Amino acid sequence: MAKTYQDIITEARVLLSDTDVSDPRYSDTNLLAILNRAMNSLARIRPDAFYSFFSANSLNVPQIVASGATAGQANLADTFGLENQFFNPLVEYVTGMAEVVDDEYTEDGRAAMLLNNFKISVVGI
């Protein structure tokens, strides 16, 4: 079954040990904002990841929204529009960045490792 943008957040929650849907530590809103930052970071490093989103000679990074997407946006439930090789780096970015901002449970080393993994995954082998 095809991955969706929601799967990035769902899988990040597993790594964050935040799978209790009744009382999440990280709100959907925050993780969604991080996901959008992840997409923009990816576009900076690997603009070719968004090759199929080029329009009128412009790089268009879709803004992920919870629902009701309009032009230039994609819903969380939409099929992941990039190649699958970029799925895991985005999960790592969301997880790492969430841990960076988590004061109470922060693990700086783990967050740094995850964010570094993101970069290595998209520009290294």
Place this chain on the structure above:
Amino acid sequence: MPTEFTYSIDRFLHDSLPQLPGANREVALRELRLAIWEFFERSYAWTEVIEDTPLETGDTLHQISAAGKIGSEGGDATVLTILDCSVGTASSGFELLTPLGGEPLAIEGSNTPPVSWYIASNADTLKVHPYYTGSESLMLRTTVAVMPLFNASATGAAFPRQFESKWYDAILDGFLARMYMHPRKPYSQPVMGSRMEKHFSQLIGYYAAQRKKGYNNSQQWSHPLGWSK
């Protein structure tokens, strides 16, 4: 009879993407299409004979189209240039016309078959000299250099088996060279890319020479017309 049109662009990607870790498939497809273009534009390696283009009367531009004329894949190919042209009919035979370097100083008509031809506009169009004013239904037979359209189907089995049996090494080198030259990607290898680009150019020269010899070591020029013409 061999099955001629069996090769798809997608098979190149299937074979070569493992050499390009982290490559975006659509970016790779674009570079592959550009490499294929460059190969055919510079070598004229893929040639076809286009039959039965009606010779129009008057000073008319004839466009030679591959659509519906080349095996089953004419819709995926485009004529690069016209290499030779003859005129006649299936029953009486064809006579090779002399190519001219450009438009003759005097545009003249004649009710006898033309003796020469020239490219007047885009390289897939020709005019004959003198232009025909007769009433007989004559046909043009042209040998053309062909290349795949840029937007040709990537997955359809549309191209000649020579893609695999002859030109594979050249196109693969050209494709990988373009990819390896990408800056700061997991698959970037500029030194290797430079080497492959050089080899690509050498192979273009090799296949261009093969085509000039008709792939059978024959001389590829025609005798000048005699005084009777």
